[in-house]
Amino acid sequence: MNQAMNLPDPAVVAVEDIDVSDSRLYEQDAWRPYFERLRAEDPVHYVADSQFGPFWSITRFKDIVEIDSNFQDFSSEPTIVIGDLTEEMPLANFISMDPPKHDVQRKAVQGVVAPKNLAEMESLIRARVGEILDSLPVGETFNWVDEVSINLTTQMLATLFDFPFEERTKLTYWSDLATSTPEIAGGDTDPEERLAGLSECLETFTRIWHERKDDGVETLDLIRMLQRDPNTANMVDEPMEYLGNLILLIVGGNDTTRNSASAGVLALNQNPDQYDKLRANPDLIPSMVSEVIRWQTPLMHMRRTANKDVEFRGKQIRKGDKVVMWYLSGNYDETAIENADRFIIDRANPRHHMSFGFGVHRCMGNRLAEMQLRILWEEIMQRFSRVEVVGEPERVLSNFVRGISNLPVRVHPL
């Protein structure tokens, strides 16, 4: 699709001309019919010419699971987004590595977000969520994204890193910079600003590392956990690896939870019967949280690169081809999820979605995300009979992060 032109009519465009890398599809929330057609007519779909060069789209749930599980044929190197890296800053992190190196690095940080450790943070997170909700301007219209979603995830990140609380907005800033350049995901961040921001991020965390090293403090935070693990105890000596993994942890905990925190409000407003169901039975919160994560699909795709020529569903994928797994499409695949286009908070198997990906790169923070959103909704339901959406949501221009930038709401106390 030509970026200068309007989006083509999904009902009449030739299937071979459908290009789902066009980030306007997500900014305008217009993606549904295009993916419906791809799943039905051309589920393994080739685009010869896009803003990001030629690429394959995998659009059905089962096919995505198969590609995601096959790290031998479909590599996560050199990067896992559709746009190629144009790096003066060659970040190294395990999401863009294949086994065995991936496994070593991931194992070193995985335990940090194990549910056993998370339980120790629950009361602190709950207290901070409570403070955010108690300070909301009752009777006024405000942007839920700024006041709650961003504030919440920024505080969470500061808590997880034990980052100086008064400087916590830097974490969100760095995270946004890392994922939003035009080349990487069709966003609008200036690459030079990105470079400067990421350099500042590295300097800050290098200083924190040295301050914390051997200071004997027993708190549970991600930096000290890296320092304690023999596999990562010297990670600071490999700056691009340290920064890469920091960014991975920051991005992983930022956009994803932020946009799910906004999406829950939107979904419940668009489906008032489900909001009624939730009010009648708040025990549905954990299952609603999983449904929100599916419904939103905060990261819409992951990319692989073919390691060799592979025939897949009758299509000839060549060595070096980009293969993009559209989780957003898989999550709305009727053949895998019943009534996939509907938001249903009491599904029989709500965790059966692909927002966390599958295979060795599956999101390691999945239980942390679920916990944060569960606490948020438990605390919302304690305070408000309704969080009412009072205007049209505005969405982010990206083909990677499915984001909501403005969600005007009013809150109605119990």
Place this chain on the structure above:
Amino acid sequence: MPTITLIEHNGTRHTIDAEVGKSLMMNAIDNSVPGIDADCGGACACGTCHCFVEEPWSSVTGGAELLEESMLGMRPDRAENSRLSCQIDVSDDMDGLVVRLPEYQM
């Protein structure tokens, strides 16, 4: 019908009459045994049906294959007797099998 016992991390025992030909994971889910999430539905792709096979049963259940091994490798609580229960197909010779469930799935 083989009888299989799954022991939750808190010690609660669940003894089920398992169906031959189905995976241990599906049998656990069908019998509402808590502690197995099985997010991916049995595709060896999420690692949330992790269990520990008690001896002397490892020779009967067999070992993990490559993909399962790579998924198990991601578990912080991985042990020598770790398996993904979706990759254990229940057979008649598993009558009496005992598996323990982990503290958490992720």
